[in-house]
Amino acid sequence: EGAHWSYEGAGGPAKWGDLEAANKACAAGLQQSPIDIEATIKSQLPVLKLSWGKSADTIVNNGHTIQLNFVEGSTLMLGDVKYKLLQVHFHRPSEHMIGGKNFPMEAHFVHRNDAGGLAVVGVLMTEGRPNASFAKIIKTMPAAEGPAVKADASIDPLAMLPPKLSYYRYPGSLTTPPCSEVVEWLLLTTPIQVAASDVAAFAKLYPMNARPVQKDNRRYVLRSI
Numbered sequence: 001e002g003a004h005w006s007y008e009g010a011g012g013p014a015k016w017g018d019l020e021a022a023n024k025a026c027a028a029g030l031q032q033s034p035i036d037i038e039a040t041i042k043s044q045l046p047v048l049k050l051s052w053g054k055s056a057d058t059i060v061n062n063g064h065t066i067q068l069n070f071v072e073g074s075t076l077m078l079g080d081v082k083y084k085l086l087q088v089h090f091h092r093p094s095e096h097m098i099g100g101k102n103f104p105m106e107a108h109f110v111h112r113n114d115a116g117g118l119a120v121v122g123v124l125m126t127e128g129r130p131n132a133s134f135a136k137i138i139k140t141m142p143a144a145e146g147p148a149v150k151a152d153a154s155i156d157p158l159a160m161l162p163p164k165l166s167y168y169r170y171p172g173s174l175t176t177p178p179c180s181e182v183v184e185w186l187l188l189t190t191p192i193q194v195a196a197s198d199v200a201a202f203a204k205l206y207p208m209n210a211r212p213v214q215k216d217n218r219r220y221v222l223r224s225i
């Protein structure tokens with residue numbers, strides 16, 4: 001964890017690069033995340049093969065977000081590379097924008113491969129019909145920063161995905177310090193719906209925990225056909 005980074009003020013995103021040497025990429029990187037998705041290139045991308053078990057191990061309020069940690073065994077196959085599902089956490093508003101537009105929230109399902117590379121499946125969240133699994137997370141999330149506690153075993157990560165798994169793909173970074181450029185971003189094109197009251201409850205704890213969009217520089221965004 002970076003030294004006292006935050007989303008506003010002295011430790012805010014514009015200062016992340018200065019907080020410690022390890023955060024150099026936050027200021028100097030050319031493949032930073034999130035970005036505003038505008039022009040995209042339709043491409044034959046691999047189908048996302050998600051084999052997610054149903055159990056979250058623990059839930060934690062880590063001072064930056066609410067995060068669910070998963071037991072080992074859930075995987076993502078991206079082409080022939082295997083990634084393990086580590087955790088999901090939430091941002092408000094969304095970090096990625098689509099055509100200059102934010103969404104109320106965004107979920108990040110963080111996966112890691114054996115070489116240390118990350119694949120983060122991003123799910124945009126709109127207000128509408130309640131999502132039972134997200135509602136359970138909201139109901140059981142620790143109100144104050146503190147240690148991880150046992151998660152409700154009935155929270156189903158697959159139930160927090162849209163029916164269609166088409167996605168945008170681009171090479172990027174962690175959206176938090178140290179902003180390491182090790183992430184294959186897989187942002188689903190279809191948002192999920194969650195209850196407005198659940199977004200409001202999250203916003204009470206974290207009214208704003210989104211990094212501003214970063215420059216594309218020499219990157220292109222691919223869109224699955």
Ligand code: 1SD
Nearest residue numbers: 064089108110120173174175176
């Ligand atoms: O913000 C998270 C950070 O908490 C950590 O989970 C990291 C992965 O080690 O990922 C970032 S993010 O880029 O998924 N927002």
Ligand code: ZN
Nearest residue numbers: 089091108175
């Ligand atoms: Zn995130």
